[in-house]
Amino acid sequence: PPLYYIQLHFWMVFGKSDLWIKMNSVLWSILALLMVFILSKDLFNFDLALGAAFVFAISPFEVFYSQEARMYAWLMFLALGSFFFFHLFFEKQNWLHLVCAGLFTEGFLYSHGAGFLILFSLGGYVLWILVESRFRRRRLVLQTGLLLLVMLILYLPWLRAADSIYVGHTLKPSLFEVVQTLFILGYGMITISSNLMWIEWLAIALTMVGFLLALFYNRKARGFIVSFIFIPIATCLLISYLNRPIWLYRTLAYIEPFWSLAIAILIFSVVPS
Numbered sequence: 001p002p003l004y005y006i007q008l009h010f011w012m013v014f015g016k017s018d019l020w021i022k023m024n025s026v027l028w029s030i031l032a033l034l035m036v037f038i039l040s041k042d043l044f045n046f047d048l049a050l051g052a053a054f055v056f057a058i059s060p061f062e063v064f065y066s067q068e069a070r071m072y073a074w075l076m077f078l079a080l081g082s083f084f085f086f087h088l089f090f091e092k093q094n095w096l097h098l099v100c101a102g103l104f105t106e107g108f109l110y111s112h113g114a115g116f117l118i119l120f121s122l123g124g125y126v127l128w129i130l131v132e133s134r135f136r137r138r139r140l141v142l143q144t145g146l147l148l149l150v151m152l153i154l155y156l157p158w159l160r161a162a163d164s165i166y167v168g169h170t171l172k173p174s175l176f177e178v179v180q181t182l183f184i185l186g187y188g189m190i191t192i193s194s195n196l197m198w199i200e201w202l203a204i205a206l207t208m209v210g211f212l213l214a215l216f217y218n219r220k221a222r223g224f225i226v227s228f229i230f231i232p233i234a235t236c237l238l239i240s241y242l243n244r245p246i247w248l249y250r251t252l253a254y255i256e257p258f259w260s261l262a263i264a265i266l267i268f269s270v271v272p273s
Contacts, residue, residue: 001158003110004071021069028073029066033057035080036257040264042087043220048268055267056260060188065253071111072253078108079118079254083228086122090129090140102147109155113162114251116155120235122148125227132223172240173247179204181249182233186259210266221265228258 085101
């Protein structure tokens with residue numbers, strides 16, 4: 001999809017050196033970092049917001065792609081903005097927030113071939129709000145549901161084009177490849193030697209158990225952990241097995257800031273204040 005390259009085209013009006021082109025990703029990475037802090041502060045508190053921003057800032061995946069002339073830092077910023085403005089709409093019922101949410105979402109959709117995954121994340125979040133409120137927010141859920149439908153309709157022209165494209169580097173993952181992908185997203189871009197693979201398995205197992213515990217003990221964390229961590233992973237797996245392979249760690253890049261926030265929640269849960 002063209003949107004990332006369109007904005008990069010205008011960025012390059014002011015310079016075409018490698019350094020200047022990569023600075024575009026640095027900019028979006030910094031904005032994503034600020035968005036992590038703002039979102040975390042609104043959801044939780046100032047201390048946890050600092051912790052989440054710190055975890056995100058040192059994330060190997062985030063650091064790597066903040067220096068690459070690729071769209072992944074841009075995607076993380078857009079995903080955060082989309083979720084943040086949906087959250088604000090449910091909290092304040094301001095139509096301006098819903099419009100901003102729509103703009104961020106459509107920007108995400110038109111910036112990556114697997115951009116449709118964010119519709120599953122946002123749809124999951126809207127359903128969680130409906131259930132969590134015991135169906136008292138039906139009107140707000142209907143409004144956001146209609147917006148997501150409009151977003152899908154506007155995305156259909158690209159979805160039709162995307163369906164005709166074969167991408168050779170995606171795969172139908174084994175359990176080993178799932179663990180390796182999640183480890184890359186959460187902990188490192190460096191491949192661990194075969195005799196130390198147990199480190200990856202242990203790290204992901206403990207992390208998933210921690211996220212599940214957070215679902216039970218932290219009500220505010222439930223919406224984004226389910227919607228922006230578990231649902232994208234499950235959707236990507238289902239599509240890869242039932243339709244066509246789309247599994248790749250870069251496909252799931254937008255969950256990285258939410259992963260960092262969830263890790264910060266786990267740290268603050270076990271470390272005395």
